[in-house]
Amino acid sequence: MRLAELSERSGVSTATIKYYLREGLLAPGRQINATTAEYDEEHLRRLRLVRAMIQVGRLPVATVREVLGHVDDDSLGPTIRLGAALWALPQVPEPDTEDEYVQAAHREVGALLDRLGWENAKQLTTISPAYRSLVTALAAFRRLGYDWGAEQLTPYAELMHRTAVLDLDNLEALPSGTERVEFAVLGAILNEPALQALHRLAQEEESARRYGFE
Template sequence: MRLAELSERSGVSTATIKYYLREGLLAPGRQINARTAEYDEDHLRRLRLVRAMIQIGRLPVATVREVLGHVDDDSLPRTIRMGAAMWALPQVAEPDEEDEHVRSAHEAADQLLESLGWSNAQALVSISPAYRSLVVAMAALRRIGIDWDAQLLVAYARLMHQAAVLDLDFLERHPSEAEKVETAVLGAILVDPMLQSLHRLAQEEESARRYGFGDQQ
């Protein structure tokens, strides 16, 4: 397809596509002559990913370039490649390790992973942003006097594992390694908010089922 068709099918203006090409976010098309290039379905797929990261995820171009670098790094095994791409997305700040609540949250998070038998996750705690986010959230709860029930956390974690199985089953439908990693990145930007919304809707549904809509006490 030519640039005009790529623009029409993607919904991205030709000027924006040219900008992405200049910034290295989109691979050059196959040159037909000095003024014309031809693009394919891979360009369309990548363009949709870039558009999601920039326009929906509000990521700066430098971050998008870093994420794409990991997406395209076929020297890495799939787990590391996917992790590197996901970890390049914006993450929470490093917690204050001198904070007593952070220290106790670390202990609780480690005990949680151990009780779940998540040995692979345990091996990554020193570098995983997800583990860091868990510790930050648990520390914040403890700081305001809420010590979340450990057994409840285990139940939630097991539900999340079921979601992770569905996630990776969906990734397996895509033929190439790059497409699998791209889908994981899109999931972080688009699917995570969708799942959070479903969680809220489920809470509303269950609340109405239990308590109704009236002023009952």
């Protein structure tokens, strides 16, 4: 397809597509002559991913370029490739290791992983942004006087593992490693807010079921 058709099918203006090409977010098309290039379905899929990252995820171009670099790095194994792409997305700051609440949260998360038998997750604690996010959240709970730790989180973690199984099942249905990582990045941008919204809707439903609308 030519640039005009790529623009029409993707809903992205030709000027924006040219900008993405200049910034290296989209691979060049196959050159037909000095002024015309041809694009294919892979360009369309990547363009939709870039658009979601920038317009929905509000990610800066530099971050998008870094994420896409990991998406396209087929020299990495599936776990590291997926992790690198997701870890390049904006994350919470590194928690203060000298803070007593952070130290207590580290112990609680360690106890949680032990209770769950998540030995692989334990190996990623020094580099995983998800681990840091969990530590930061638990430290905040404790700082506010709430005893929220391994015991309370275990049933939630078990539900999240079932969600992760569904996620990986859906990933494995895709034909290529690149598409799987692209889908995971889209999931982080689009599906995680959807799951958060479902969680809140479920809370509203259960609250109304128990207490009515008074």
